[in-house]
Amino acid sequence: MTVTTPPLVDMDFFEENGYLVIENVYSDTEIANVVDEYMELLDRLAEGWVAEGQLQSTYAELPFPQRLARILSETGGNFQPFDISLPSRGVTAETPVHNGPAVFELLTSPRLLDIVEHFVGQEVLSNPIQHVRIKPPEHLLPADIDNSMMKSSAWHQDQGVALPEVDNTEMLTVWIAVTDATLENSCLWVVPSSHRGDLITHCPGNAARSTLAIPESLVPDTAIPLPVAAGSIIVLHRRTMHSALANTSDGVRWSFDCRFQPVGQPTGRAEYPAFVARSASDPDSVLTDWQEWKRLWEQARADVAASPNENRVFNRWDGSHEVCA
Ligand SMILES: O=C(O)CCC(=O)C(=O)O
Numbered sequence: 001m002t003v004t005t006p007p008l009v010d011m012d013f014f015e016e017n018g019y020l021v022i023e024n025v026y027s028d029t030e031i032a033n034v035v036d037e038y039m040e041l042l043d044r045l046a047e048g049w050v051a052e053g054q055l056q057s058t059y060a061e062l063p064f065p066q067r068l069a070r071i072l073s074e075t076g077g078n079f080q081p082f083d084i085s086l087p088s089r090g091v092t093a094e095t096p097v098h099n100g101p102a103v104f105e106l107l108t109s110p111r112l113l114d115i116v117e118h119f120v121g122q123e124v125l126s127n128p129i130q131h132v133r134i135k136p137p138e139h140l141l142p143a144d145i146d147n148s149m150m151k152s153s154a155w156h157q158d159q160g161v162a163l164p165e166v167d168n169t170e171m172l173t174v175w176i177a178v179t180d181a182t183l184e185n186s187c188l189w190v191v192p193s194s195h196r197g198d199l200i201t202h203c204p205g206n207a208a209r210s211t212l213a214i215p216e217s218l219v220p221d222t223a224i225p226l227p228v229a230a231g232s233i234i235v236l237h238r239r240t241m242h243s244a245l246a247n248t249s250d251g252v253r254w255s256f257d258c259r260f261q262p263v264g265q266p267t268g269r270a271e272y273p274a275f276v277a278r279s280a281s282d283p284d285s286v287l288t289d290w291q292e293w294k295r296l297w298e299q300a301r302a303d304v305a306a307s308p309n310e311n312r313v314f315n316r317w318d319g320s321h322e323v324c325a
């Protein structure tokens, strides 16, 4: 498919509902370039892990869903080398992160930024809170892997999983479908209009769920699934409650999520690189070179590794609220 006509951005719908699905944002070529980039990455990682004795085989003969599941299983769920941001904790000089050209093209696509401008204005900053989620069939992964990059995502608001310093940042989440997202394979679910309420209490991880989550008792029963085709995006307000179920299909469910905001507002991850994606007032400030983007992440990694602070907090929740008991 080629994408030509400008997408319709229904701001009234977004203001009412706190989310918007926009189809055909990316061409088949843009999506294929990302897939190719990750296939090369997977080959490279698998060869390295075999050489180091961490993996029995590169499993190059297996279809992608089985291959990825096998490799993640054997390496104890080593997903970080695929992610497009550094983790919030435990960063060393060797922590891997993937900042490649095809991913950069997705994040800086003019067609995407034309859409983002409706929400953020003409001075657009790419926020460094960004992830890839590549979810193999869940039954092929070990039960002890509990990570929303590979498995289900608990109910949350993106504002709730960030520090209070972003409460007044007009941060927009953009969720990008690389594969079709379906009811079976872990499409996104949202609670329409939840952005018009307050920030909801999130509870820190416990035995049942290691990640921060809104307890089920606080999730309205009005949630709806948002199945979308590859190349579509879903935009979310920072207070829209969302989640994703397990991938019960036989295929891989693959998405990126990134965030944009007006230039000049706090990102919540000051030590990680934000960049100007578009600027009417200062076009020279726009980052256009993926190698510079990669270099910024490498510099951030070196800086954080050189002054580790394992006591740093990344959210505001201490679990003392009674709903967390
Ligand atoms: O795709 C998922 O499983 C969760 C995505 C998410 O939480 C986000 O885009 O902010």
Ligand SMILES: [Fe+2]
Pocket (backbone or CB within 6 Å): 156, 157, 158, 242
């Ligand atoms: Fe989220």
